[in-house]
Amino acid sequence: MYLAQWSNRMVMYLLASASLRVLVLAAWAALLAWVLRRRGPETRHAVWVAVLAGMLLMPVLTVVVPRHLVAPPSWLQAPSSAQSKPPLRGQTRTVMTVTASGAITVDESAAPVWRPVRRGWSSWLIPAYWLIAAFAALRVGQAVRRATRLVSQAEEIRDEGLSEMLRVICLEQGSGYPLPVVRQSDSTLVPFTAGWQSPAILLPSGWREWDSFKLRAVLAHEMAHIRRSDWLIALLAAINRTLFWFHPLAWWLERRLASLAEEACDTAAIGPQGDARRYASVVLEFAVTMATVRPRLSWEATAMARSSKIGGRIERIMEGRMSWSKSMTKPGWALLLLLSLPVLYSASALQPFQPPRQPTSTFGPLPPFSTEVAGADMTAAEAATLEDRIVRNTKDIDARLLITGYYYRTALAEPYRQQLRWMVENAPESYAHDTYAFSVGNNGSLMIDEAERAKLADLWRKQAALHPADPAVLVHAGRFFGDRDPEAAVQFYLRAREVAPADLSCVEDLVRLHAIAVANVDRPTPAASDLIQRHARILAAVEKVDDPEVLGRIAIRLPSPRIHSPESLPASVREWMAESARKRTVLAKTLLERAHALAPADERWVKALARLDAGDALYEQPGAPELPVSSRAAVYPPLAKLGRVQGRVMLEVSVRSDGSVSEASLMSGHPLLAQAALEAVKSWRFAARPAEQRIVTMVEFRLPADLVSPAPASAAPVQASGTTAGGTPSRISVGGNVQQAMLTESPAPVYPPLARQARISGTVRFKVVIGKDGSVANMTLASGHPLLIQAAQEAVQAYRYKPTLLNGNPVEVETEVNVNFQLSN
Incomplete structure (x- = not known):
């Protein structure tokens, strides 16, 4: 069920992406058609056929063609200031006060503003898309069947004069043999052509009463349809409209191709005879016939009088405004293909993204993660207050975070599990999943047995299927599986990178799993085949991505085997170490070159390649945090104080030349402390510098001695x-x-x-x-x-x-x- 949900969402993502990308093709085609407006309808029709092919292929090309990230103009980029977006997801405005005596008071008027992941629109939009598409596909199938049945039931015409006329027309138009089958039927009032591999021309049963000019005009027109494969193109246009029924371009393109096809066939039919007015009277006669009887033919048969604007067509023929042109030749199609490929590649490969700020070191920081267990040192009375608060407001994420930490440290297994399940089911995107008490995927909590872990795994898979476009949900799902199921974790991380290239929160997770896989695959002693195969699949999945951030960081952090005492090691081990280092260097260079090709404007990969060629180390330790020359102490958040949360919050700040702070962003630290740290650092002043610079600083939070729990006894009895x-x-x-x-x-x-x-x-x-x-x-x-x-x-x-x-x-x-x-x- 979850796979089906994910597949439906992915189809919608591909269609939405393709719908925007084909507009680039349409704009290119409109410009090219205008430039070639004097070349005749054949050429303009070919241009729009290229657009039709690109529109049908675009959902596939979006997945297959390697992405090329491009930064939008600066005036289109989202602001990078910390004030432009909330620093933490799921932040609440709850006001809590801890008095000197330890009593807790909660301001009931300050209701939390937690917002769950938006859901619901897809529950009807996705089925509606498939329902309408299925209905349109059913109509297309019925139309094809109706035309095929009409042709198969018609009587084949065996007339030497008609066959000779058809051979002459084929020679004039350059059509190949064999000749198409010509049939007659009482069920049709106008001539038309149907079929692709075995096309047939169907004439009304009264065709023998036509004069030679009319018969020749009809056969020439229909032969032009067969030569141009208009029936197949019309079928593809109908399929395109079925898939993109919501896109105005699909409907317009189908009508435009039909109109240009009729104009091209009119040109081919009038050319040898030269009597445009008489030909117009033939077209008008069939148009009147189709108007008197409600037609049952649309695209499924290329009828001579089919046109939604027959008046304009007759006027164009009568006034001699036809664009006389020859048919498209193979060199012409080859030239059109050469012109189309760069545009098609650009439309499918280019991916706009918000470029990340230059990091302060070669590698980026990990996302915020806390080693503290918030709420672990609360008293039973404080925990009871929080439980009552959750009863009054079940969506209070901060309160649930603290009470979960309390359950975790006091080993209350069932309440602890209930909180974990609730948070996954109701707030999979919440920052709480980045804290220690909730990160049960890898921390080995004794209260989470295999049965409970399996339940949580099913819940995470469900949430990832329900929210395939939410990077926070996908990253949290990946971190749950972590080292226990690294293949699943990698897939979640890669999907998060696909939907949000500017979100770097899971890049280091991918780098770490890749490093573990390299160490397991490239080892001097043999390992279990299933272990090697599993890690080899991880390497293949990560290294084939077209993500410059992932590829570049993997290359920079690609581990090499440590050699503590090479002279004391056996020769075989030393040889393995040398060969392993060589292979990893080659892989690092390959990945860096791909990262540079995907993001040529990013200087990090150019510098890394230069260091690699020079034999220098790629991995650089970050510098020490810079401290301010004047600062305002951060206000200790009441909830953090209640939960006995303390520690460092690492921040990346932009410092102006005068030392003032222009913006700050969170690197690591406990979520309950992050907002207070961000607010405090805005008023800090650092040493003056020649130009604006991004640095790393930290805010230290330490609890008073009377709030810190006493240390446990040093030894336990035997x-x-x-x-x-x-x-x-x-x-x-x-x-x-x-x-x-x-x-x-x-x-x-x-x-x-x-x-x-x-x-x-x-x-x-x-x-x-x-x-x-x-x-x-x-x-x-x-x-x-x-x-x-x-x-x-x-x-x-x-x-x-x-x-x-x-x-x-x-x-x-x-x-x-x-x-x-x-x-x-």
């Missing part, structure tokens, strides 16, 4: 769990600080580059089981930031302990291990 046959416990539980004294080997973790760049620090906690030999036998993640988990896990797996003896016998030990990641100043 508890036994399970016994052997002799009564000796087989496993005991020991506090983390006690067991730490038993460590013999504890290699320091490698700080992940992505976490360092995003200034992410914190502690990753594991529940581990130490075997009787002192090695780590099993480990379970308790908490930690997703970007730090893998490095911490690799470090803990290498830990070695002294064997723990109980009554002289070695036993297994359950304990807690904390891995700290701390950034230096």
Whole structure:
């Protein structure tokens, strides 16, 4: 069901995109037809046939042809100021006050202004499109069947004089053999042609009463239709109108092609005989016949008297205003194709986008993400106040964010799960999904078992299908699947990039998953074939995109194998390292060249290529945040204080030459702190500089000592769990600080580059089981930031302990291990 919903939305997106792009083709055709107005109807008809072909192909070309991003003129670009859009999605205006005594008061008049994702219009628009398109397609099918049946039931004419006249006409018009079949029927009043591969000319049963001029004019006109394949073109125009029934161009194009086809056939029929007035009387005679009896023929048969403007056609013939021209030749069609291809490519490939501001480093910052758990340290009374507040207003996102953090830290599994499900179902675009308590896809919460995770996965797939054009929903869905299902995550991220190229929130996620895939595919020791195939599919999906931002950042961040002690490694491993570095360098250059070709105005890729050619490192660490010379302290948000939220908010600001701030944008930090930081930094002043410059700064939020929760006890009592046959416990539980004294080997973790760049620090906690030999036998993640988990896990797996003896016998030990990641100043 979700796939069908996504398919319907994607069809609508392609049709809407194609509808706008074909206007470029139409404008080009109108200009070309005006330039070639003296070349005759054959040439002008060919120009509009090219537009018809482009319109039919445009939905496919939009997907197949590589995109070429172009920045619109500056006067068309959206303002980049922070004031031009709200800094956070789902922001509320709730007023809460925390008094000195700890009491909480809520201003009931300040109702939240949370707005869910708009939905509903597609529930009727998509079915309406398919219903109307199906009805139009049914009419087209009935028309073809009616014309085919009429021809098949007609009697074939076997007349030597008529056949000879037809052969002469074929020679005059340059038509090839075999000759078309000519039939007669009592069911038709006017001559017409139907069919493509086996065309037939159908004449009224009274054709033998016509004089030779009239018969020759009719046969010449219909033969011109056959030579030009007008029946096939009319069928394609009808199919185009069926697909684009909502587009005025489709209806106008069908009528225009029919009008030019009749004008071209009139030219071909009058040319050899030269009597335009007499030919006009023949056309008028058939037109009167069709007017007296309601015609049943439209496009399905190219009738001689078919025209919605027969008066203008007769007047043009009578006054001799026909454009005498020869038929389109193969060189003429080839020239038209050469003129059409650049326009068709431009219309299908060019993609306007809002260019991102130049980053302060080679790579961009991660989207806002919080390692703090808002609401985790609230008291039961404060939590009860929030629960009552949610009952009064179920759409209070800030309150749900705090109460979810409280449920998370107090291990209230079922209420915690209910909040997660509600947020996915009702606010998939909310900023809350970027906070730690909600990011259960990768943080290994013990309260989310596989059954609950499967439910959440189904909900995210449903929301992504319902909102295929909302990048926030797609990014949040991708982050839910994360490392557990990286293939699904990559697909969601790529769809988010498709619908919102200017939104860079998921680029670093794609870069990280690509780096993991490279490490799994390019490894010195063999791995499971299914693992390699899965990561190879990820590489193929990411590297084939026509997204310069993704390609360029992947190239810049493309990892290379670390060589700590190459002289101590086996020769085979050193050879692998050298070959791996060479292959990754080649791949980085290829990706950078593609990024430059897609975005030639972006100097980052040119500079990166130059560094790569010079052998310099592509990856550059960001500079330290710049502090102001004068600043106003940020107002601590009451909700953040209530939730015990503290930490840094990283901002990118534009500083004028006098040191004042012109604009600021969020790089990272907790959503509950972001708005206060943005408001405060607007009044800051930095050191003067020669010209306006973009820098990185930070706002620090620290809670007063009386609001910070006391630290937990350093050690827990020893508890036994399970016994052997002799009564000796087989496993005991020991506090983390006690067991730490038993460590013999504890290699320091490698700080992940992505976490360092995003200034992410914190502690990753594991529940581990130490075997009787002192090695780590099993480990379970308790908490930690997703970007730090893998490095911490690799470090803990290498830990070695002294064997723990109980009554002289070695036993297994359950304990807690904390891995700290701390950034230096």
